[in-house]
Amino acid sequence: MAVYTEISDEELDVFLEAYDLGRVLSYKGIAEGVENSNYLLQTEAGTFILTLYEKRTKPEDLPFFLALMDHLAGAGFACPTPIHGRDGAALRELAGRPAAIVSFLNGVWPRRIQPHHTQALGDAMARMHLAGAGFNQTRANDLSLAQWRPLFEEVSDRADEITPGLGEVIGAELDALDSHWPTDLPTGIIHADLFPDNVFFLGGEFSGIIDFYFACTDSYAYELAICLNAWCFEPDNSFNITKARAMLGAYTKVRPLEAGELTAITWLARGAAMRFLLTRLYDWFHQPEGALAARKDPREYLAKLRFHQGLSGPGAYGLDG
């Protein structure tokens, strides 16, 4: 939940002079999303999302994110489309922040995940991976293996405040991940933050994916691993193999997995759990000034990590290894 940057009606009027969107009818800060300031903007031309990019999103990455959305939308994938000004630019500045307007995507994100949601997610994710294949830009994943240890070092002395022994568990797992992290998997554009609040449904049907501000070039199977963590655990942290099977089955119908992806999935799932465990841990101790976001419990991802650590192969995810 975040509106970090307030914008005035006068600043907005000046900003919109660069676009052909007509007059402002209303704009209201949205109380969702934790990274950037989002406004629901209504003009004579329709409904849009106006985003002001805050600290965590690097300005130099923004052209990549916006071009990716342009590419995916152009390839027929349901996602917000950047609105370009009369000068052709989609990215400009507002209230001292980089800012962009994107099209509004109808739909609501599912609060209580059902297998039909994970099935639709698997299908959409595979289509997104295929649609991204024609995109000619790359961006390294800056929240992957190489960044986890430095991230941990910033909070390692306080990790045990969350739960006793947490520091030791993370240290040992980082060693294990260093030794076993899969390479040579098929890579391409992944969303890298495909949590339920970024996936919209309308009348039970998938309607689109939003928030591409972690998108990067990484292994496709790592995206699946993130979604195993984000979509297939119950609120009590038990794993729901029915949801996993539905997601993986729908995915592989569109983009079959290679043998190497199947055998790597357990380590990828451990890595994905580690990535969100570490960023939640970091955020727990570094709540940004003025942030209005509720802190997310890192222990949820410790429980998920422990589940993956106990597995011997991909069968537990509903995959034949």
Added chain:
Amino acid sequence: MAVYTEISDEELDVFLEAYDLGRVLSYKGIAEGVENSNYLLQTEAGTFILTLYEKRTKPEDLPFFLALMDHLAGAGFACPTPIHGRDGAALRELAGRPAAIVSFLNGVWPRRIQPHHTQALGDAMARMHLAGAGFNQTRANDLSLAQWRPLFEEVSDRADEITPGLGEVIGAELDALDSHWPTDLPTGIIHADLFPDNVFFLGGEFSGIIDFYFACTDSYAYELAICLNAWCFEPDNSFNITKARAMLGAYTKVRPLEAGELTAITWLARGAAMRFLLTRLYDWFHQPEGALAARKDPREYLAKLRFHQGLSGPGAYGLDG
């Protein structure tokens, strides 16, 4: 800034079965307003505001507020109109809270107040007072003179934490207000919370007033006194007589003031400053659990109170006394 109550897509679908609004296209929590949870709701029938009423709004008052909006809208005044379900009811329950849907009002609230805003406000306020005259319900102002001392008593032992001597200033002013509070003024329906964020403009023109959840029966001139405080001081707490004159002039063109209202205005302005000083002071020490609102500085209203205390008559507001 507040979404206190999260609602699920499934709860919302069930809730909307009582209405003829078609299918949900999206709903997003709005990061404005501090009292209730507001969602911007888009359905096949259009755009609406869905409000879940939180603790501070008494459930027994809700029928009054909703009927008032119905009345004012029916009298041609620009304000949200409650949407009635197929059973005729505008008020029902969602996520364990009283909840209602109202029509969406185009417009943006002015961040930097100009005299043309206060002029439009004065005109709209007077028209609202006249439109409310035909409303057949009443509600006592439960944040007026009789409630100020009990409210102060809840925080008096901590008032000096805000600024040394504050407790003494408030105590003395409450005594003075007890002795001088005007009675026998023309009364009727007032909004009682006419701050800039509740007054919308579109292309420089007044477009409507929202958030009637403090509306009550009180003296019309007290509403003017609230607005002198809320609209006519600069960010450095200096008083801008041009803005006051514009507001009062436009108001009196529509609804002339009686002599008693003119002579009472200084005490009403002191009382209005006291009301917001006290609620801000109370809120400072009682930030509600889960509130995402930034606390508002009580000292702003101490400065305004001191300005009014130094006046000898209504001339300083641009009124001929």
